[in-house]
Amino acid sequence: MVGFIAGLFVGAVCAWVVVQYFRQNMRLMNEEKQRLEQERTLVLEFMHNLVEGVGEDSPRVDLYRRIVHAAILGTGAVSGALFVPDERKKLHSVAIEGVFPPQRPLPPGTEEKLATRAEFIRKTLESEEIAFGEGVIGQVASEGKEIVVNQPDSDDRVAHHRDPVLRIRALLAVPMYFRKRFLGVVAVANPSDGMGFTDTDVSMVSSLAEQAALAIHNADQVHLQMERQRLDLDLSLAANIQGMLLPNKLPEVKRLELAAMYQTAQQVGGDMYNVIELPLGKIGVAIADVSGKGIAASLLMAICQTALEHLARDGKGPAQVLSGMNEEIIDEIRADMFVTMIYAVIDPVEQTVQLARAGHELPVLLSVPSGNSALTCRTISSEGMALGMVPSDIFDAVIEEVTVPFHPGDVLALYTDGITERINEDGVEYATSRLMDVVRHEHRKGAEAIQSALLASVESFAGAAAPADDMTLMILKGREPVENSKSSA
Known part of the structure; x- marks a missing residue:
């Protein structure tokens, strides 16, 4: 009798374990499905916003800001920035949201100047030139691969700031390519939950970077076509004016x-x-x-x-x-x-x-x-x-x-x-x-x-x-x- 009762207990425990295992798997599957659905929704909304940005005759900086904002929303990061290259292969920040940490240590004494710190940091970010291969951003540009830094204290590529507001706790940077043309780097820093960036975050920002590169390319083509049309109109008007000014007959x-x-x-x-x-x-x-x-x-x-x-x-x-x-x-x-x-x-x-x-x-x-x-x-x-x-x-x-x-x-x-x-x-x-x-x-x-x-x-x-x-x-x-x-x- 005792053995029978013990057997029933063991069977019940095993059944409970199996049920919990399947429930856990179902919960994880549902969470993964929700994450994928969230990523899909975010990418679709992002693409819709970018299409609006490309279609509007607005400054390019508006498009860059949309890209950074979407990356922050998708990862829950506190801040983000977008860097684009110039003809000298120097990267410059063209859009910043939140207090994105400078990629180089600030000069001594700067972090103590609380009254002027915010303005100084903004100007520092705007004037920063990052060479290809320099730091995380420069390495992403030179190698063309995303980089995730979840343990920055032991990473020499990361600038270490004493100010807790500027301290980098986690950094994710992804390159933007259209075909083989490098267009820039989109980066986010410090998830709001205090944890590191996950594989889902990498996948999310990579998807956004692909769509962003396509949007930038399309915007270039739209603006180029508009400039050509303006130039053609300018030349046509000038030619007509000129034709009217010259004598028809001597x-x-x-x-x-x-x-x-x-x-x-x-x-x-x-x-x-x-x-x-x-x-x-x-x-x-x-x-x-x-x-x-x-x-x-x-x-x-x-x-x-x-x-x-x-x-x-x-x-x-x-x-x-x-x-x-x-x-x-x-x-x-x-x-x-x-x-x-x-x-x-x-x-x-x-x-x-x-x-x-x-x-x-x-x-x-x-x-x-x-x-x-x-x-x-x-x-x-x-x-x-x-x-x-x-x-x-x-x-x-x-x-x-x-x-x-x-x-x-x-x-x-x-x-x-x-x-x-x-x-x-x-x-x-x-x-x-x-x-x-x-x-x-x-x-x-x-x-x-x-x-x-x-x-x-x-x-x-x-x-x-x-x-x-x-x-x-x-x-x-x-x-x-x-x-x-x-x-x-």
Whole structure:
């Protein structure tokens, strides 16, 4: 009887043990299931927040903060930070939540300055540069693997702070990669329960890091696409403005042949030219090179063209026109921009060219033989500073106006530095001397033919070397009036 009762007792104990074992296993399984469900929920919420962050036209720091906040929520850490590399392979903190401990020991005496400590720590974290391989964060960056430190007191990679607020009790750092591109390190410190980080925490932050890297990559692509669209719009607007500013058709003048061309090195250039019909049969011609490109240069071109038309049609001389233009733009132009320009007035009846030069390339004048004089080809020198560089009193004191004869058969060539500074494959410039050689050789031809010969010469000289600057060229050639030509025939 006693043995029977003892057997029942032993059987009951064994059954109780088995039941408790299965209950414990079920509890552990349920806890693991809950942890996995929590991780899944957190990752999904994190992905949703990141999608919102990527879709918004918000600063990148907002996206970084979302990443750190999600890592803290997933691990129960007290603080976290995100570090990204620069081109020198130095890591910088770009987002911090909580009092994330500095990764280097603070200078002596700092931790005792309680009144300024918080601000000092914040500035220290923001200014910290961590080299690849330095400390836990640097080692994660260099090796590309996560690191968990749950016993920091015996780990030389961890900075040891006396201040209990800054003391590192546990540290988890995980790399962020998109494909093989390293994007940064996300780190969390000091779980709120006072324990170390678990395998579940590592899995959680690793999953977040993968999604964060994808989000950062997508944000880069979105911002790149937006920048391209802005740039395309900027270039399109600038090109439209430029197209409206240049003459659609050159005027027909009885005693003057005109040819002009403009070729941009990019979608939008910085050169301009104009031909203006003036009273008494005179013709005003202008050529200019605006520094810079894009909308800013196009708007400056518009201001110059408007001022030129207004001042020229008032009958002012070249020096007065350039002086007035400088006065118009000096208060509007950016400090890093300027305009070089030549404005000339051709009088076919008096057979003269009157011009002034605002820091532009020297014009070339070919004069055909007349009487005892021989054929000459020379540059016309005159003093002058670029528009928009100096105040009116200085500009007016320097600008010089010159008048030279311009007879039938004479050729005047105006050009921008994109012509004479065109580089060939050996790095040699085309130069004004080559331009003058072509003008001498081709001067008997019409203006269009001279221009074509010059462009062909430039392209032949340059070879396969692409133009680095815009090229603008104007050829003016004096000729006998049509009625005189018929009578002499």
